[in-house]
Amino acid sequence: MGDSTQFIIAGNWKMNGMLDESLAFVDALTENPSPTAVEMAICPPFTLLHPLSKPFADKGVKLGAQSVYFEESGAFTGSISPLMVKDAGCHYVILGHSERRDIMHEDNALLLKKLNAVWKHGLEPMFCIGEHLEEREAGTTNDVLKGQLSVLEGTDTSLPLTVAYEPVWAIGTGKTASPEQVSETHAFVHEELARLGRTCKVLYGGSVNAGNAESLMACAGVDGALVGGASLKADSFMEIVAAASRVAA
Ligand code: PEP
Numbered sequence: 001m002g003d004s005t006q007f008i009i010a011g012n013w014k015m016n017g018m019l020d021e022s023l024a025f026v027d028a029l030t031e032n033p034s035p036t037a038v039e040m041a042i043c044p045p046f047t048l049l050h051p052l053s054k055p056f057a058d059k060g061v062k063l064g065a066q067s068v069y070f071e072e073s074g075a076f077t078g079s080i081s082p083l084m085v086k087d088a089g090c091h092y093v094i095l096g097h098s099e100r101r102d103i104m105h106e107d108n109a110l111l112l113k114k115l116n117a118v119w120k121h122g123l124e125p126m127f128c129i130g131e132h133l134e135e136r137e138a139g140t141t142n143d144v145l146k147g148q149l150s151v152l153e154g155t156d157t158s159l160p161l162t163v164a165y166e167p168v169w170a171i172g173t174g175k176t177a178s179p180e181q182v183s184e185t186h187a188f189v190h191e192e193l194a195r196l197g198r199t200c201k202v203l204y205g206g207s208v209n210a211g212n213a214e215s216l217m218a219c220a221g222v223d224g225a226l227v228g229g230a231s232l233k234a235d236s237f238m239e240i241v242a243a244a245s246r247v248a249a
Contacts, residue, residue, distance in 0.1 A: 032060055037248035039224075108147075129163065167181075202221060210243065
């Protein structure tokens with residue numbers, strides 16, 4: 001896939017986490033069993049980026065932000081810029097998460113501005129795509145994903161990118177896509193990315209946990225996981241890392 005590790009296990013804490021509990025999370029992290037095969041990353045809320053930057057770096061965990069605005073600075077009350085999250089030590093920025101698309105109405109035009117701003121500051125987008133249940137049931141999953149990936153059309157293919165395929169109906173619901181659905185959809189996403197001139201990792205997201213991670217990571221075309229709920233506790237996060245390292249072995 002072009003870079004060193006086989007799998008990326010990334011945690012998305014969403015709007016969860018206080019300073020004390022996040023420092024306790026860092027203390028409770030055990031050693032990554034296969035650091036050369038499995039990369040660990042956590043995307044905490046903005047307030048925790050600076051305080052967690054060094055503790056995570058010491059434990060071999062890359063830091064990510066969950067969003068950014070596209071401007072660098074200025075009169076944009078309440079917004080955080082790519083420059084700021086870079087300054088806080090981030091490597092990744094999640095963009096296109098379904099919660100941002102659905103609740104904050106982020107569309108392709110805005111996401112393109114954000115992608116360009118993130119790239120400009122040497123950050124790596126973790127670009128999320130995924131279909132709603134009605135779209136899967138209507139058989140339009142691939143069209144939806146193609147439309148979401150079309151934002152990448154014409155962008156510089158040498159810039160870093162990780163994609164996360166997250167069926168919206170599997171996020172926070174306890175439902176996961178079947179291995180067949182995962183393999184088929186990841187094959188389509190890789191194919192579409194290749195058409196856009198890109199080879200990159202495609203993570204699966206949607207109710208990944210310690211119990212299902214191994215079978216999901218074993219699916220063809222899956223290069224890791226974006227994990228919400230199960231990333232909030234160090235033990236379940238580490239169990240997912242361990243599952244990925246078993247598949248990598
Ligand atoms: C997510 O928010 O990206 C996610 C996959 O959440 P969960 O693992 O809780 O379904």
